[in-house]
Amino acid sequence: MGNLKLGRYSLVISFVLLGLVIVLFVGLPVFKLVFGSDPALVWENLLDERVLGSIWLTFYTALIATAVGFLFGVPLAYLLARYDFPGKGLLEGLVNLPIVIPHTAAGIALLFVFGRNFALGGAFENIGISFVDSKAGIVIAMMFVSIPFLIESAKEGFKKADIRLDNVARSLGASPWQVFRMVTFPLAWQSIFSGCLLMWARGISEFGAVIILTYHPSIAPVLVFERLQTHGLAATAPIAGILVVISLLVFVVMRKMLAKKTKYD
Amino acid sequence: MIELNNLCLQLRGFALDNINLNIEQGDYYIILGPTGSGKTLLLETIAGIRTPTEGELVIEGRSVVDVPVEQRGIGIVYQHQALFPHLTVRENITFGMKVRKIDRALQEQKLKWLSGLFGIEGFLDRNPVTLSGGERQKVALARALAVCPKILLLDEPLSSLDPENREMIQQELRRLHRELDITVVHVTHDFQEAISLGRKIAMLNKGRICQMGTPDEVFLRPSSLFSARYTMCRNITAGKMRPGTNIFITGSGLELEVAYKQDKANYACIRPELIRLSMSKQLGTSNQFQGTVIDVENKGIYHVVKVSAGLEWVCYLQRAEGLNIQRGQKIWLTSPPESIHLFCEPDVD
Numbered sequence: 001m002g003n004l005k006l007g008r009y010s011l012v013i014s015f016v017l018l019g020l021v022i023v024l025f026v027g028l029p030v031f032k033l034v035f036g037s038d039p040a041l042v043w044e045n046l047l048d049e050r051v052l053g054s055i056w057l058t059f060y061t062a063l064i065a066t067a068v069g070f071l072f073g074v075p076l077a078y079l080l081a082r083y084d085f086p087g088k089g090l091l092e093g094l095v096n097l098p099i100v101i102p103h104t105a106a107g108i109a110l111l112f113v114f115g116r117n118f119a120l121g122g123a124f125e126n127i128g129i130s131f132v133d134s135k136a137g138i139v140i141a142m143m144f145v146s147i148p149f150l151i152e153s154a155k156e157g158f159k160k161a162d163i164r165l166d167n168v169a170r171s172l173g174a175s176p177w178q179v180f181r182m183v184t185f186p187l188a189w190q191s192i193f194s195g196c197l198l199m200w201a202r203g204i205s206e207f208g209a210v211i212i213l214t215y216h217p218s219i220a221p222v223l224v225f226e227r228l229q230t231h232g233l234a235a236t237a238p239i240a241g242i243l244v245v246i247s248l249l250v251f252v253v254m255r256k257m258l259a260k261k262t263k264y265d
Numbered sequence: 266m267i268e269l270n271n272l273c274l275q276l277r278g279f280a281l282d283n284i285n286l287n288i289e290q291g292d293y294y295i296i297l298g299p300t301g302s303g304k305t306l307l308l309e310t311i312a313g314i315r316t317p318t319e320g321e322l323v324i325e326g327r328s329v330v331d332v333p334v335e336q337r338g339i340g341i342v343y344q345h346q347a348l349f350p351h352l353t354v355r356e357n358i359t360f361g362m363k364v365r366k367i368d369r370a371l372q373e374q375k376l377k378w379l380s381g382l383f384g385i386e387g388f389l390d391r392n393p394v395t396l397s398g399g400e401r402q403k404v405a406l407a408r409a410l411a412v413c414p415k416i417l418l419l420d421e422p423l424s425s426l427d428p429e430n431r432e433m434i435q436q437e438l439r440r441l442h443r444e445l446d447i448t449v450v451h452v453t454h455d456f457q458e459a460i461s462l463g464r465k466i467a468m469l470n471k472g473r474i475c476q477m478g479t480p481d482e483v484f485l486r487p488s489s490l491f492s493a494r495y496t497m498c499r500n501i502t503a504g505k506m507r508p509g510t511n512i513f514i515t516g517s518g519l520e521l522e523v524a525y526k527q528d529k530a531n532y533a534c535i536r537p538e539l540i541r542l543s544m545s546k547q548l549g550t551s552n553q554f555q556g557t558v559i560d561v562e563n564k565g566i567y568h569v570v571k572v573s574a575g576l577e578w579v580c581y582l583q584r585a586e587g588l589n590i591q592r593g594q595k596i597w598l599t600s601p602p603e604s605i606h607l608f609c610e611p612d613v614d
Contacts, residue, residue, distance in 0.1 A: 164347040167314045170334040171341045172361030172412055182364070186351045 034245055037238040045238040051223065055243060058219040059250075061135055062203030065142035066150070066196050073151045074192060078184070080151070081158035096148045103145050107212025110144055114213070137213035142203035149202055150195035157191025158184065193258050197251065204247055266290040266448050267311065267416065272320035274310055281307055281472045284320070288450060288465075293442050295463035296452045297483075299495070303472040304452040308418050311450060313337050325415070340409030344421035346401040348393035354404050355389040361412035379407040383437070399430030403437065410445070419451040423458055438462060456496050460484055468492055485536065490610045493534045498606075499579035500535040506607075513607060519575035522551040523605045530607035539604035540580040542570065542590070543597045552600040558592055572598050 045051045080092060098106055114121040114131035121131055131137040161184050169179045207221040220243045227236040267288040274281040281303050288294045296304050309315045313334035322330050329337055348357050358379060362372045380386045383403040393401055402422060409417060423431045442449055453459055459466050460480040468476040476488045487493035493501050504515040506528050513521045513533045521533060556574025568582045570590055578598055
């Protein structure tokens with residue numbers, strides 16, 4: 001009888017054990033990072049203006065990158081989801097390219113376009129915007145590596161929003177802009193918001209592309225790298241722990257907000 | 266009211282080919298055809314969702330090919346209702362009035378009238394996903410009617426409903442058409458639904474209209490093999506007329522007396538419900554054959570009896586007739602000349 005029951009649940013039990021490996025693989029280092037540091041050191045870092053400043057810089061530059069990505073990426077995602085056109089596959093590949101190229105290489109690529117000595121970078125310099133060793137540099141580096149997450153997610157959202165709803169809305173008298181604002185966008189919102197969260201989170205964790213363009217002012221991952229080289233592991237761990245805790249909190253709160261707003265789905 | 270003149274539309278390997286229709290004010294017009302025949306495409310072209318590649322589309326005497334969807338004054342209701350899932354029933358119904366910036370008091374007044382008309386007052390503040398299929402269809406109809414369309418396009422509005430809701434919505438559609446005097450174009454694959462609701466029917470097959478007419482014309486006088494098969498005219502047989510007579514000789518050599526002469530006819534069809542069965546030979550009737558019952562199938566309100574008599578005949582027998590028919594039994598079968606319909610199938614020599 002006992003064997004029978006065990007047999008019936010063997011698949012679930014096996015999968016739970018296998019899944020547990022991943023949970024521990026991700027959870028243990030994070031747990032050690034967050035709880036393994038000396039509380040006095042954590043407190044000291046929490047009072048360190050440079051640490052707090054760099055965490056704040058990381059969060060808000062990632063937010064700006066997400067906002068800019070939203071402004072330009074959502075329309076592109078809509079076009080990719082709703083229309084077929086020559087070269088669409090190529091365009092989709094191009095949009096996803098930042099996922100596969102090494103991020104340091106991405107940083108160098110950006111430098112070739114937005115660097116002071118290059119056309120676009122030079123043009124922006126003339127109007128007072130520099131992308132090297134500046135917040136703007138952090139923003140474009142974050143945006144470059146994380147925009148595919150927003151576009152892919154938004155595209156899936158637009159694909160899921162039934163086109164017949166658009167047709168009905170138009171037959172009821174809505175203009176294409178009204179249809180987008182009142183029907184398509186609200187229906188795709190959950191996926192778009194999810195994509196924004198992913199983009200923002202990916203932006204926060206970016207290091208490779210940012211360090212090529214902007215070492216100073218330092219975002220948190222760069223500061224962690226710098227402290228690791230100058231102060232050693234024990235002194236750096238609390239900063240990394242604080243970054244992880246704050247990111248986790250913001251991420252959980254936003255996910256909860258999203259779940260509350262989309263009860264109909 | 267709606268005129269389609271030589272209308273063509275090409276779309277990814279499928280084409281609507283040379284469609285000509287004339288739908289009059291107040292018509293209940295059915296576009297009947299199987300899945301993939303282009304019915305929805307035709308409906309969406311009338312609505313303005315798709316642009317014809319050739320031909321003319323005229324509504325109320327005005328060419329509307331270049332008029333955008335939102336300015337055509339056409340309501341559309343889809344098979345799966347397409348209610349906005351992020352809005353309540355109330356918001357769904359008032360959507361069209363809101364985008365047209367209709368006065369709020371008037372919106373409320375119309376909402377009250379429509380919810381009363383469809384009996385949906387009780388769930389105006391509910392989300393459409395919590396409603397049954399029939400309730401959702403009522404909301405979709407109310408939403409379409411809220412903006413007073415001149416034309417109502419219905420894309421398989423009954424197909425996704427259970428039999429009870431289907432019957433109810435069918436009654437609602439009949440009542441709406443009668444009370445509101447609106448022009449309805451209704452697309453369906455169900456010929457019984459078409460015959461029950463339509464004043465006129467156009468049959469569509471592979472993007473072409475193959476027959477048009479009143480429900481009786483389409484039902485009793487199919488003009489092609491496709492129409493005959495699609496309207497469940499089960500006894501279809503190839504053959505030819507004996508020149509100068511009103512005798513049709515089937516491929517199996519059976520001679521059928523028909524009510525009229527049609528020398529070019531190469532097919533005859535007989536509706537199964539028009540064939541009479543009897544235990545003994547009847548006097549003074551033509552087309553009477555003795556055969557053997559090969560199958561009896563109980564369909565609830567009628568029986569399907571298959572009889573082998575020169576051909577394999579399919580007859581529908583009302584239960585009330587009370588004949589106790591068994592397989593293997595000898596039986597007499599009569600097909601009156603006026604029950605036989607002849608047509609010429611052009612694709613067959």
